[in-house]
Amino acid sequence: xxxxxxxxxxxxxxxxxxxxxxxxxxxxxxxxxxxxxxxxxxxxxxxxxxxxxxxxxxxxxxxxxxxxxxxxxxxxxxxxxxxxxxxxxxxxxxxxxxxxxxxxxxxxxxxxxxxxxxxxxxxxxxxxxxxxxxxxxxxxxxxxxxxxxxxxxxxxxxxxxxxxxxxxxxxxxxxxxxxxxxxxx
Amino acid sequence: xxxxxxxxxxxxxxxxxxxxxxxxxxxxxxxxxxxxxxxxxxxxxxxxxxxxxxxxxxxxxxxxxxxxxxxxxxxxxxxxxxxxxxxxxxxxxxxxxxxxxxxxxxxxxxxxxxxxxxxxxxxx
Numbered sequence: 001x002x003x004x005x006x007x008x009x010x011x012x013x014x015x016x017x018x019x020x021x022x023x024x025x026x027x028x029x030x031x032x033x034x035x036x037x038x039x040x041x042x043x044x045x046x047x048x049x050x051x052x053x054x055x056x057x058x059x060x061x062x063x064x065x066x067x068x069x070x071x072x073x074x075x076x077x078x079x080x081x082x083x084x085x086x087x088x089x090x091x092x093x094x095x096x097x098x099x100x101x102x103x104x105x106x107x108x109x110x111x112x113x114x115x116x117x118x119x120x121x122x123x124x125x126x127x128x129x130x131x132x133x134x135x136x137x138x139x140x141x142x143x144x145x146x147x148x149x150x151x152x153x154x155x156x157x158x159x160x161x162x163x164x165x166x167x168x169x170x171x172x173x174x175x176x177x178x179x180x181x182x183x184x185x
Numbered sequence: 186x187x188x189x190x191x192x193x194x195x196x197x198x199x200x201x202x203x204x205x206x207x208x209x210x211x212x213x214x215x216x217x218x219x220x221x222x223x224x225x226x227x228x229x230x231x232x233x234x235x236x237x238x239x240x241x242x243x244x245x246x247x248x249x250x251x252x253x254x255x256x257x258x259x260x261x262x263x264x265x266x267x268x269x270x271x272x273x274x275x276x277x278x279x280x281x282x283x284x285x286x287x288x289x290x291x292x293x294x295x296x297x298x299x300x301x302x303x304x305x306x307x308x309x
Contacts, residue, residue, distance in 0.1 A: 063289065072297060072308040075286055076199075076263030084291040 006114040009034050010102035010122030015150035021170045024177045031101035044104040067096040103132050118146040148173045197259035199266045200285030204255040241265040
């Protein structure tokens, strides 16, 4: 069975992702040193201090992505790559050195491309993170984004005007995944 | 180790050019046709490079097409290339300090300059 979901784990550092949910996240992109880094397909990092530790401790299958100037130190290492230029984001002055690691992860997910991208433990913050997230979501109207929290709590209104975003908790995500996979196969 | 032909499964990732011996550099094919002595030196040099490459266990591809600058080589393993570059002086070789790296994510070739120093290789 192929995974049809790309999951981005953000930098909220609040939700504990249980093993059931972690097992169905599909292609996993982790931002910085999240506890799920050990099972990530990709780790996006633009913090030099974190980078060395992540490169040293990464799993064999994991690819660590970092901006070019930081990458040069690890050119000869296996499983470390330079973050690609995200062509769609060039007009928006996307800067891999200055953006958050979770924005880089999200940009990578959109660049890789998939009908469904799920966001876990994703930090929302009105100054920078939320506008960046909304801008990227608007740029990809054909991608269904899932904003997934451990517990849904109060519904966040910031996505109300966006048709391609669904908010859900882990249980709903598991249901969505099962239906989505069943429908696809 | 065997010198593999180009194929994507090998994931040859790194590219460097090893300079010809000084008297063989920047010679055109036309010149070489009239200089069998240089052709002999080029062949001997190529054999030496092949022998050196065969000491590494991961695939290395040596481009069979003539290049005026030197021998074009493709490497799969970064640590092998690192070792080769660090030992170039000992092996009486000079690698042109330009490194090509294929990005595994987008398949694009990125070019870097580098400097070999006693305490390591500095990529710029």
